Amino acid sequence: MHTDLVAALDIGGTKIAGALVDGHGRILLRAQRPTPAQEHGDIVIRAVEAVLGELTASPLWSRVTAVGIGSAGPVDASAGTVSPVNVPGWRDFPLVERVRAVTDGLPVELIGDGVAITAAEHWQGAARGHDNALCMVVSTGVGGGLVLGGKLHPGPTGNSGHIGHISVDLDGDLCPCGSRGCVERIASGPNIARRAIEGGWQPGPEGDASAAAVAAAARAGDPVATASFERAAQALAAGIAATATLVEIDIAVIGGGVGKAGEVLFAPLRAALRDYATLSFVQRLTVTPAQMGTDAGLVGAASAALSRRPTNTVVVG
Template sequence: MFDADAGIDGKPLVAAVDIGGTKIAGALVDSSGTLLATTRRPTPATAGAQTVLGAVREVPADLAADGRWPEVSAVGIGSAGPVDVAAGTVSPVNIAAWRGFPLVDEVRRQVGLPVTLIGDGVALAEAEHWQGAATGYRSVLCMVVSTGVGGGLVLDGRVHGGPTGNAGHIGHISVDLDGEPCPCGGRGCVEGLASGPAIARYARAGGRRPGPDGDDSAAAVAESARAGDPVALAAFDRSARALAAAVAATATLVELEAVVIGGGVAAAGPLLFEPLARHLDTYAALPFVRGLRVHHAQLGTDAGLVGAAAAALRLIG
């Protein structure tokens, strides 16, 4: 029983915060995973550490204006990584000012509630395994392909975060040994080839020019690809090939049943998933890997919030 923590409808309420390189989202969430109130702020990813923290603090402040806030019993944070769940610190590759940043302590001081932290890829795995495309699978990789590339693993029917919470962080597997240096310190990482900014860079270098609105984002490249632009199509093919190589390697290592892919780049649909299937036929060659199923994530942009809420609900029992 959760009487002491029950929301106004009898269900325990938690707050969830989802921190990425582009946006910081927040929600009040009940024990069934329903988002009851939401808010969103842009991430000042190139700003100083305290400026980024200030943007994060605005999210719980927005949620606290809701009349149900007094019923909230814990806060779950899903953050771009790497993270260290034991220390409560974050070092997102796409937020340069945060290295070993004590995010959990800072948010706990603000809200005066228990706070727990998970990586954004693990949050996606939590959400999709709870009530999305990964439901029913015992061994699945869940990936987010957006400003960055992250991932989380479900092994033997349980989300597996690893000792620091970074297991499944597939975006920083090297798939090009002679590739470009990555901000993580590696070289030829999946993120540098498959993320939204990588798609936009490749298309720009190939001669694609923004339209009258000046938009040269991955979403704009997707529009050009749908119109048949060969450079834009090549950019998505390159992204899909990098993803296929990393997925096949992971599936070979831990014998996956399926992969679930979400995030802004996945919203391009067939532009990403059709070449991904084609390249998987090349890279996933062993018999026990060839049957790998590929699914589009079902929870969309809410997945990070649902996953962070799942972590908060676990924290309160």
């Protein structure tokens, strides 16, 4: 039995999580720091180094053979750099080089956070057993990743499957990315809430104007809240159908905060998918909620590190 471990980092705008993970995807040790997202880039990397410091101090560290990083993007795996939208101090930041420096030169695999979550869902979650899958994170933003031919498909820079920035409305709102009518501009949590408020939906007495509050209102029958979720579902369906038509996926997995809305999202999404996924080879496409929860980023980063090491095997089971 292989006893090698990998270190995993999950880097987002809110927290930097680290773990030591075995070949079955079991987390043996955790460390975490808040992301000082608005600080200078050197302060952000110090938080990453503090997480790694906790991991390297463990007696288990001697068994670590590689490091996997799933980071908010854009990332550039070919250059080893990251430029997360929500961490302005990091622009073309040489993250791989800096992580290698504090881990005694171990091999480092960098992928985008959407790709990391895809790796986790394919290894142990809702996409397990599917050779061709799209996994999406629908929360503050909309990200994703692809499994093609049974393998994670991160693409040359680690961003492949970034469905949030497919345009589904040619004359739609300008997206912060510079394009128009992107899936993210319609289906992300803040945009679901914005549209509901613009339509006259009133937050409750506590003033909760989140997408979760809109989902609760939709469940209670509020027509404006329901319409905002239906519009988000339509955008997601168009993006998923376009992806399926291009690369013949047979399952789309949806995670993130908005993915937790349940049938308020999934019922109109399945209905809209029938309107967009019309060709014979995409009609069997299924859509399902993600299963991996908050550890998906870590497990996926570990999976990427394990699968790129020729001496290691990812153990399914």
